[in-house]
Amino acid sequence: MSGVLDRILASKREEVEALRRENFPSPSREPLDVIAALRRQGELALIAEVKRKSPSAGVLSTVLGPGERAAAYAKAGAAMVSELCDRPFFDGSYEHVTEARAVGLPLLAKEFVIDPVQIAKARAVGADAVLVIVRILPGDSLGTIMDACRAHRVEAFVEVASEEELARAQSVGARVVGVNTRDLDTLAMDADRARRVLDRISPDCIAVHLSGLRTPQDVAAIAKGRADAALVGEALMREDEPGDLLKRMLARAQK
Numbered sequence: 001m002s003g004v005l006d007r008i009l010a011s012k013r014e015e016v017e018a019l020r021r022e023n024f025p026s027p028s029r030e031p032l033d034v035i036a037a038l039r040r041q042g043e044l045a046l047i048a049e050v051k052r053k054s055p056s057a058g059v060l061s062t063v064l065g066p067g068e069r070a071a072a073y074a075k076a077g078a079a080m081v082s083e084l085c086d087r088p089f090f091d092g093s094y095e096h097v098t099e100a101r102a103v104g105l106p107l108l109a110k111e112f113v114i115d116p117v118q119i120a121k122a123r124a125v126g127a128d129a130v131l132v133i134v135r136i137l138p139g140d141s142l143g144t145i146m147d148a149c150r151a152h153r154v155e156a157f158v159e160v161a162s163e164e165e166l167a168r169a170q171s172v173g174a175r176v177v178g179v180n181t182r183d184l185d186t187l188a189m190d191a192d193r194a195r196r197v198l199d200r201i202s203p204d205c206i207a208v209h210l211s212g213l214r215t216p217q218d219v220a221a222i223a224k225g226r227a228d229a230a231l232v233g234e235a236l237m238r239e240d241e242p243g244d245l246l247k248r249m250l251a252r253a254q255k
Helices: 003-019 035-039 068-074 094-103 116-124 141-151 163-171 191-199 216-223 243-250
Strands: 045-050 082-084 107-110 131-133 157-158 178-181 208-209 229-232
Touching: 003 116, 003 229, 035 045, 035 157, 035 178, 035 208, 035 243, 045 068, 045 116, 045 243, 068 082, 068 094, 068 131, 068 243, 082 094, 094 107, 094 116, 116 131, 131 141, 141 157, 157 163, 163 178, 178 191, 191 208, 216 229
Parallel strands: 045 082, 045 229, 082 107, 107 131, 131 157, 157 178, 178 208, 208 229
Antiparallel strands: none
16 A cells, blocks of 8 residues: 555554543443445435545635535435545544534545444434445454444444455445545546446345545436445535535435
C-alpha cells in the first residue's frame, strides 16, 4: 500500500493509541436493523454520505452541519446515512455520528478500521454499522475485526475491490458487502471491475455499490444490476441543499 492510503493508515495508528485511553459510555439506544434497511424490495436503496472533504474531491459543502445534512437526507428518502469519522483527510469525526442519531435512520460510521477499539468507539457514539475495509486488514486481523463487530452488535459493512477480497469477506461471514469503484491506492475509478465483483456477491448478502454515482442516470444504471443499495457521497456533498438531487436519484432507482 502506498500514497494516500498509506498516509491515512499512519494517522490511524496514532489515533488508535489515543482511543485506548478513552472510557466509552454504554450506547444510548439499541442498534437499528441495517439488513432490513438495505435489503432490496423493489427500488435500489440509497445510502447518503456526509463527507466534508476528501483527498480526491477536495473541500465540499459545509453549509449544513452533519446533523442537518443527515436530516435533509432522511427527509428526501435515504435508507441510511454514512458519516465520515476521519478528521485529517475527510473533516469528519465520531461526534458527527452522534449528531445524526436524531434522524432515526441506520448510521454507518465510515472509518479506516485497524483495531477493535475503533468498533467500540463507533458503537458508543451510536453507529449501527462500521466500515470494514478488507484491503487494510491482512491475515487474521479481518476475522478479529469481524468478531469485534459481533461482540458490540455493530453490522460490519465490508468493503472490497476485487474477487480475492470478496472471497475473504465471505469467508468471515460478511452480511453486507460493498464494492468500491475507486482504487484506494491510486484513487482511479473502474466501473467495469466493480460491476464484475458485484455480480459475484452471494445472493444471501446485501450487495452495495460504492463510489462514482453523480447523476440520476448513474443511479438508474446501477439499479438494473445486482446491487441492493448504493452509496452516494461526493455528488450530494457538492449541493448546499442536497434534498432535490437525492429525490431525483431515488426516482430513477427502480429496476
